[in-house]
Each structure stands twice: as C-alpha cells, then as structure tokens.
Amino acid sequence: MGVNVSLPNPETLDLARLQFALTAGGHFLFVALTLGLATVVACLQTRATLSGSVLHARMVRFWGQLYVINYAVGIVTGIVMEFQFGLSWSGLTHYAGDVFGASMALETVVAFFVESTFLGLWIFGWNRFNRWVHLALIWVVTLTAYASAYWILVANGFLNNPVGHREQGGRLVIGDAAAVFTNPSALLAFGHVLAGALLTAGFFMAGVSAYHLFKRTPEWVFFGRSLRTGVFVALPALFVTAAFGGVQFAAMQPMKEAVFSSQVAEVARLQADMVARFGPGDYVPSEGWTRGAGIVMLLAFALMMYLCLAGAVLACFKRAVFRFRLWHVVLMAAVPLPYLAMISGWVFREAGRQPWVVYGLLRTEDAVSSVSPGAMRASLIVFTSLFALLAALNVWLLARHARVGPVESGLGHDERATDRDPADSLTAASY
Amino acid sequence: METSTLEALAVGLLAFFAAGYFVLGGADIGTGMLTPYLGRGDAERRLVLTSFAPFFLGNEVWLVATAGLLIGCFPELEGELLSGQFAVVVPLLAGWVVRDAGLWLRGRVDARRWRAGCDGAVVCGSWAVALAWGWLLAALFSGSVHSPAGGPVAVLTALAVAALFAAHGLGFAALRLTGEPYVRARVLVGRTGRPWQSFALTGVLMAALPLLAGVALPLAHAAADGAALAFLVPALLVVTPLLVAVQACVWRAFRHRVTRPSYV
Known part of the structure; x- marks a missing residue:
C-alpha cells in the first residue's frame, strides 16, 4: 500500500525530477506569454469596443491570434502537469495532498474549467455574439487565467513555505484555510509572476513590432502603435516585478x-x-543552480531595466519609433530576455529549496512514486520529445504569423463573408 | 455537515464530473476517431473537425476537473491510482496532447501536407485516448488500483470501450454534420428512428463506464480529511451549477449543424 515506505530507486528519482523540471519549466514559459498577452488583448478589445476603432479591432485579431497559438501549447503541457503529481510524486499527494490538493482542485474547477469554456466561446463565437458579450468573454478568460495562476501559486507557496497545516496520523491536514490561501510565499509570487507575464508580453509586442518597422512593411501605423503599447506596458511591469521579487528576497528560506x-x-x-x-x-541545495540562476535573473533584470528606461524615452518620439533602426534590432534581440529572467527566477526558487519538496517537512526523495526507472525513462522520453516538438512548432508558428503581419484569415475571420468557401463544394444539407 | 455526508457528496461530485467527461468528451473523441471515414478529402475533414471544434475545450475540462476533484478530495487514492496505472496514464496523456495539438494547429498553416499531418494527429490521438481509457477501465472494473490490467480481458475491454467511444462519436456526428459526411454518419447509425436516440443510448452507456469503475474503487475509505472536505465540498457544490449553466450556453450557441468550416 504505502508508496513511500520502501526506499526510492535513485535513478527513478533523478528521472522524475528531470521530467518535472523540463515539463514544468516548459509550461511556465508558455504561461508567461499567455497570461501577459491575454491581458493586453483584453485591454485592446476594450478599447476597440468602446471606440469602434478599426485599428484596434485589427490589433485584437493579430495579437489575439499569436495569443491563441501560444495558448494551445500552454494548455497541453498544463494537462500533463496536473497529472504528473499523482504519476511521479505520489508520496507528495499521500503526505500533503489534503492541503496541497485543495488548491489544485479549486484551480481546475473554479478557474481552468471556466477559462477553457470561455476561451472556446471567444474563439469560435467571433462574429456570432454581440460585441459587448464578446468583450466580456475575453475578460472572463483573462481573470480566470489570473485565478488559475493564484491557485497554482498557493500550491507552490505551500511547498516553499508550509503554513496553515497540522500533522495528523503522519499526514498533513488543513489547520487554518485562511493561512494557506494568504500564504505570503504564494501572494508575493503571484504578484511577481503576473507582472513578469506582462513584462514578457510587452517585450514580445515591442520585438514583433520592431521587426515590421525595421523591414518597413506597409503596416507602419499598426506596428508603431503596437511598439509603443509594448514599451509602455513593459516599463511599469518591470518595476512591479522587481518590487515583488525584492520583497521575496527578504522573506526567503x-x-x-x-x-x-x-x-x-x-x-x-x-x-x-x-x-x-x-x-x-x-x-x-546545489550552489551552481541556486546561485547561478539567481545571478542570471538579476543580470537579465538589470539589462531589461536599461532597455525599458531608454525605450520609454525613445517611444515618446515618432521619429525614433519609425526610423531608429538600431533600436529596432535591439528590441528584436531582447524578446528572449524576460523568458530568461522568468526561467532562472523559477530555477532559483525551486532548486534553492532542495532537498525538500515541502520545506522542512517532506524530502523530495521521499515523495517520488515507486515506479521502475524504465517506466519513468519511457515517460520522460515521451513527454519531453512531445513538448520539445510542440515548443519548436510554437516558436516557428509564432514567428511565421508575426512576420506575415495582420491578415484577413485566421482568428476572428468571418466565415459567412467568404466567397470561396471550401464547404461550398459539399452537397447541400441533406438532413 | 458531518464527515460522512461530506464524503458522500465528494463521491457524488466526482461521479458527476467523470460521467460528464465520458458523455461530452467521449462524443468529440469518438468523432475524432472516425474522421477518416466521415470526411474524405481536406474540405470534408475540416467540416468534420468543425462539428466538434467549439466543444472540445469545454469537454476536456470535465476530465481536468475530475482529476482536480480526485487530488483535492481523494489525494491518497489519486497518487496510488496514477502511479499504479503509470503505464496506462502516460499513453492516455500523450494521445490527448497529440490530438489537441492537431486540432489547435491545423488551420495555422495553409498547406495540404500540414493539414493532413494534423488530421493524422487528431485521429491517432483520439484512438490512443479511447484505447487507453478501455485499458484503464479494465483495471478499475476489477478494483485493481496498483497494477494495469493484462491478458485477453484487458485487450477485449479496451477494444469494446474504444468501439463505444466511436459509436458515441458517430451519433454526435449524425446530429452535427451536413452533406456527404452526414450521409456517411447516418449510414452506420441507421436511417430509421430519430438521430437523438442512438446518441442518447450511447450517452447512457458512456456515463455508466466511470460509474461502474467508481463502484469498484475504495472511495469511501480514501476521502481527504474532514477539514479539507468541509472547505472544498461546499465551494464545489456552489460552483458546479454555474459551470453547467456556462456549458449549456456553449451548447446553445453552437447548436446548429455545421455547413462551413471555422477556426480549425
């Protein structure tokens, strides 16, 4: 019965950790852009709905298309994440599931269920709903995505800083639910990750727009506006991220x-x-991972700070936005920076609490499932190769769609208006 | 509320979400399995995928919610079940990922080979999910949490469950499609009787699958501690009717048969 009675196989442990690090890290990077871009798209759509501006409506569709492409990979990696706790870390669900599982359950039912359902309505219901209803849909998607991030960070915050629990019969149970849900380790990380996601989206928008301005494509009004949006989102986001990060430094293990x-x-x-x-x-904990990741994160932050400050000044001048080609190149090259900061911050947070899975309570080696190394290796190969392929496809598709610029097809395309409808070749309805 | 009441309610919620997944998710998985039969050629296949595209996101979240309920209300069982059925759950998840990737990415590149590859991913992924469910259910029916089912019983159960998924998907296709794909769906469902009857029958059978499996599981002994349930169960009971209402909106919004392709 007991999953953590026998000593774990050290090979299974290493493989399970590698699988978790790769899949969680990959998932986290997709989520970073999704969460930030959802917010930007919701704001753009609000602007478009209020003003009826064609430019903003086109921006919603273009940035929304990139958001949806990225969301797809985030969602499928997230599905594997949810099951991975039970698959590879049954010692964790055995010992801490009563506390840890509650926030996971609320995430799936209260947040993700609604988010996914509304995202389907937003994508497939374009041109079907009244524009105010359609606007409400994207806001529900965005806010439930935030709720999702909150519940996940409550679970993660508990692993880093267990509070609100008591031990009963060799297992953890909820002692004070309010303490679990207002865990500073969760709330600070929530603020940090949300702002970091906006930072990622800001750099992404600015970089893609800079490409079009650099290439002098005909969409200069569209991308001039988008570049400024990206730059002006990134600057405050960077300072909020840094503020939440700084407070976390003070309250670290x-x-x-x-x-x-x-x-x-x-x-x-x-x-x-x-x-x-x-x-x-x-x-x-490993000094290389903990110290190395922390330093990379701080360096990326410093670099982004200079870029954001200079960018905010430059973006005030039309000539710079449209003509300063060196700046365009820098903005394109800077797109990976928030990702680098995000992933190294995450490695710093998670590698730095080793050897614990629940800090001070349960060791990682005691949490791993009693699965054979062969089975764990097979699963590692299946999931990492699938995710590597999906990540590569995602980058390729994002680059491709970003390069083409705003087009009539794809997200938000009104199928009723097409002349050359592939389905027209089918025989008429015969039911 | 007393702990025994909470436990019973938690079991009820788990059964509701699991049955919801099999009825709703089963329909789009089944249609995905039969896509090569229902749609010949690029345009027809796109129409077949469009028949369930607006629903697949809203359908699969029932399984995500089921897993969430399992980890929240039955955490120990969740760990034992998933790690015990490791060899079955990994292909199930892999099939799910491949299928979803095919659906999400199909319309993003305008090239025949790309679309054919994505169609292949949807079909193979759907079959993998259905067969893996059959294999998993074979173990659960016999109450075996800690090891996957083996032998001819497992093979037969997997095939039978996959056939039921396909039949359910066919009924769904007959309700959603138009044109040639509709005619093909109708051939197997049968021309006599109303199309709803076949779908309702397979729906009842699909809902019965997780319920039968649940009966054999030691759910009553595996519930989380009273404090966790006292917090979770009321919250979930309040939210569930809202979730059902939201899903009803989706089904209402896309209730008409598909005549032209959409985002996929």
Missing part, C-alpha cells in the same frame, strides 16, 4: 539566502542546525 550569497560559515551553521533537527543528511 535562510538556507537559500546563505547559498545564494555564498556565506560559507552560515551555510555550515544551517546545515548543522538542520542535521540536529531532521537527522543526518545533506541540506545544502
């Missing part, structure tokens, strides 16, 4: 902080302290 700042004496003291509390073992 002591061991992570000591390893990050290379305080050798402090690391040794905390190690001795933890051995006294939890028994023999290595309680020091």
